[in-house]
Amino acid sequence: MSISLVNGSLACYLAAVLLYGTHLISPKGRLKKCARWTLLLGLLLNTTAIGLRWREAGHPPFSNMYETMLCLAWCIAAVYFLLEIAYDPPYLGFLATLFAAFVLAAASFADSEPRPLIPALQSNWLVYHVVLCFAAYGAFTVSFAGSVIFLLARRYSRNIQIAPLMNRISYRSISFGFLFLTLGIITGSVWANKAWGSYWSWDPKETWALITWLIYALYLHMRSAKGWGGSRASWLSIAGFCAVIFTYFGVSFLLPGLHSYLK
Amino acid sequence: MRFFSTTRTAAALCAAILIALIIGSLLPPKGAWDWVYGTFWFNCILSLFCLNIVACRIRKFPRHLNQVGSFALHLSFILILTGVITGHLWGANGFLQIRKGEISSVFDSGEGPEPFGFQVRLDDFSIERYKTGQWGLNVQPSPETPEYTIVPEAGMEYPIPHSPYSIRVRALRESYGKGEAATTLLRPPALLMEIRGVEDGAPHLLAAEGVENGKARLGGNIPPGMRISYEQLPGRVKQYMSRITILDHERPLLTGTVSVNTPLNYGGFSFYQMSYDEKAQQWSGLGVKKNPGIPLVYTGFALLAAGITLAVMRSLRQRKPQEATLALTSHREEN
Numbered sequence: 001m002s003i004s005l006v007n008g009s010l011a012c013y014l015a016a017v018l019l020y021g022t023h024l025i026s027p028k029g030r031l032k033k034c035a036r037w038t039l040l041l042g043l044l045l046n047t048t049a050i051g052l053r054w055r056e057a058g059h060p061p062f063s064n065m066y067e068t069m070l071c072l073a074w075c076i077a078a079v080y081f082l083l084e085i086a087y088d089p090p091y092l093g094f095l096a097t098l099f100a101a102f103v104l105a106a107a108s109f110a111d112s113e114p115r116p117l118i119p120a121l122q123s124n125w126l127v128y129h130v131v132l133c134f135a136a137y138g139a140f141t142v143s144f145a146g147s148v149i150f151l152l153a154r155r156y157s158r159n160i161q162i163a164p165l166m167n168r169i170s171y172r173s174i175s176f177g178f179l180f181l182t183l184g185i186i187t188g189s190v191w192a193n194k195a196w197g198s199y200w201s202w203d204p205k206e207t208w209a210l211i212t213w214l215i216y217a218l219y220l221h222m223r224s225a226k227g228w229g230g231s232r233a234s235w236l237s238i239a240g241f242c243a244v245i246f247t248y249f250g251v252s253f254l255l256p257g258l259h260s261y262l263k
Numbered sequence: 264m265r266f267f268s269t270t271r272t273a274a275a276l277c278a279a280i281l282i283a284l285i286i287g288s289l290l291p292p293k294g295a296w297d298w299v300y301g302t303f304w305f306n307c308i309l310s311l312f313c314l315n316i317v318a319c320r321i322r323k324f325p326r327h328l329n330q331v332g333s334f335a336l337h338l339s340f341i342l343i344l345t346g347v348i349t350g351h352l353w354g355a356n357g358f359l360q361i362r363k364g365e366i367s368s369v370f371d372s373g374e375g376p377e378p379f380g381f382q383v384r385l386d387d388f389s390i391e392r393y394k395t396g397q398w399g400l401n402v403q404p405s406p407e408t409p410e411y412t413i414v415p416e417a418g419m420e421y422p423i424p425h426s427p428y429s430i431r432v433r434a435l436r437e438s439y440g441k442g443e444a445a446t447t448l449l450r451p452p453a454l455l456m457e458i459r460g461v462e463d464g465a466p467h468l469l470a471a472e473g474v475e476n477g478k479a480r481l482g483g484n485i486p487p488g489m490r491i492s493y494e495q496l497p498g499r500v501k502q503y504m505s506r507i508t509i510l511d512h513e514r515p516l517l518t519g520t521v522s523v524n525t526p527l528n529y530g531g532f533s534f535y536q537m538s539y540d541e542k543a544q545q546w547s548g549l550g551v552k553k554n555p556g557i558p559l560v561y562t563g564f565a566l567l568a569a570g571i572t573l574a575v576m577r578s579l580r581q582r583k584p585q586e587a588t589l590a591l592t593s594h595r596e597e598n
Contacts, residue, residue: 116393119502119523119536172579179575186564195524197356197535197552199560202300207288211281218277224578225270255288 002056003112005049006070006104012042013077013101020094032093039081039097046074046104057114062130063121065252069107071130072248075138076100079173083142089169090162091153095145125191132184133209137244139177140216144241146170147234154231167229170237178216185209204255208247215240268318276312283308313344332573339567346559355553358537361385362546366510370551379551381530382510386518388539388547389506393498398452398479403490404428412496415454427460428486452479454493461486503539505547521549531555 019035050070053061061067080096083089117126150166153159188206189199200206219236222228228236287299299305320337357372366384369376403410404426413421417435422428436453450473458467469483471493479493504522508515509529519527527534531553538548 116499116501119500122502123524175575175578179571182571183568186568190561190564193557194526195535196537197526197533197550197554199557202287202292202295204288207284211284211288214277214281214284218274220578221270221273251288 002049002052005045005052006107009042009045009049009073010101010104010108012038012045013073013097013104016042016097017094017101020097024091024094027090035093035097036081036084039077039084039093042097042100043074043077043081046070046077050074053114059117059122060127060130062126063117064111064115066107066110066112068130068134068248069103069110071134072137072141073100073104073107075134076103076141077138079135079138079142079176083169083173087165087169089146089165090159091149092142092145092166092169095149096142099141099145120195123191123195125187125194129184129187129191132180132187136177136179136181136184137248139173139180140212140241140244143170143173143177143237146173147237147241150234151231163230167233170234171223174216174219174237174240178213178220181209181213181216185213204251205247208243208251212240212243212247215243268315270319273312273315273319276308276315279308280312310344313340316340329577332570332575332577334570335566336570336574339563339565339570342563342566343560346556346561346563348556349559350554350556353555355532355551357551359383359534359549359551360546361507361549363388379530379532381516382513383534384508384510385505385547386508387506388504388544390503390539390544391501393501395496395498397496398454398493399496400430400454400456401490401492401494402430405488410490414496415456420459427462428489429459431457431459433457452493454479458484458486458489503536503547505536505539505549507534507549 016035016039019031019038023031023035050061053067053070057063057067062071076096077100080093080100084093146166146169150163150170153162153166157163185206188209192201192206193199215236219228219233219240222236223233283299283305287295287305290298316337320334355372355377357370357377359367359370361367361383363385366382368382369378371377397414400413400415401410402413402423404423408425411423413430415421415430415432415435417432420429420431423430433455434453435455436451452474453472454470456469456471458469461467465484467484467486469481469485469491471479471481473480477494481491481493485491502522504520504525506518506520507527509517509519517527517529521527521534521536523536526536533552533554535550535552536547537550540546
């Protein structure tokens, strides 16, 4: 049942991509409104799918790649939806929903068979740690999209308002993402100490989460202390997102460690 | 002092740490520790980075309430680092492999046995498994042969290794809704089977039905020396736990259970369920840790969480003209 809802959610995200994309070519208020409602429907289906998966599996649905990808798609869509209500940004909807749809489509290639939790994952900290980290990943994904649009707008667009708006959206999205990532790392450390007696063991996942954190800390410091904005900040945001991708996918598949159960 | 308290110094140190972390993450675990994380130069860079944070904060002591978040966030790193150093200098880290009924007063620190100051006895070790819902035949053809497990299907014949026997499954009834005509009078899980290859030539028919003490009741003509049962197959490990007693010269002080995610604490030591004897479940592997720096580290975490929340909320409440200035700066730098 949850798989049907996931497919429905994917269909809505793809429809939203199409509508946002059409709006880029032919800007009409109705199209964007339609896209927003389609995105909201996709988000609701995604939420229900996660809830049903929780019920089917009998445990919080954050224990393997399939389940975390459902969560990531939800986070990307939710973060963008909130930003659209606040800023109504042009172009960003197309990229953000494209990312959400891509993640959900990629989830279909992962093993979706629900399995019981291994002893190491049987803790309430699983929910806090994973939800916080993926909320951060969602925010960083949207900020990445904003940075890409910023760089393209500065080069190709005559509308001088787009670039500053994307700059601002990236900054705010990264600020939220940095907060959630920090809390995610803290909860992970506390959980690791409870499970293994060590709050930091230089596991590849931990190390790359720290790398991601340092890159975004550098971004925030360069912006506030050195007045970095514009291209330099955007490239740093893109570097941070590359670190996010490697932390989530690269480490899980290429570097064995304590988080290998995400395969 | 001025050199240490600049953003440029912080950025350079941060870049050096990033490069070291990337290299370390790509090396095998032992190599990563020997070549990066455990090295003098890496710890020097980390220490310099923390000095830089201290120096920056001394220069920018908060004068307004809205600077408190940033100050707290940076102060937390100092607390965390102090906790790390405290744990490193005065902590202990080791492993205790202990058999059922055994009493130990030392643990293996990696450099030799280290005393607890009390004794630890493993009273019991147990494994809890998930129920699979699947039933299987456990067959031991004779006392000298090992036990084999068969997941039966109706109409199939299964040769039993190291024996002249085979089992033919005539009919199967897994549940009340599902079953074959021959088994409808039997309570599920029900199985009708024939043991073939017995020397006496007599038919050896067996029927298993219902559940008693976790196994199906078995009746029929079992060949001499054979052990056979029809029971629910064990699933994946759900939890494994050790029941231990802390003793002081044979006087019990504390009895508790250690399982994954549920350590036992006593006398400054914490015991973690790390491993166990997978074959015979006769010994349990417990991680032993002593870390007096944990309260400092956790206080640092709390301060970091509070500080960063305040700092982010403050930065997001910035009025639009400031951000417009920033945006304008971005145009100016490009043009």
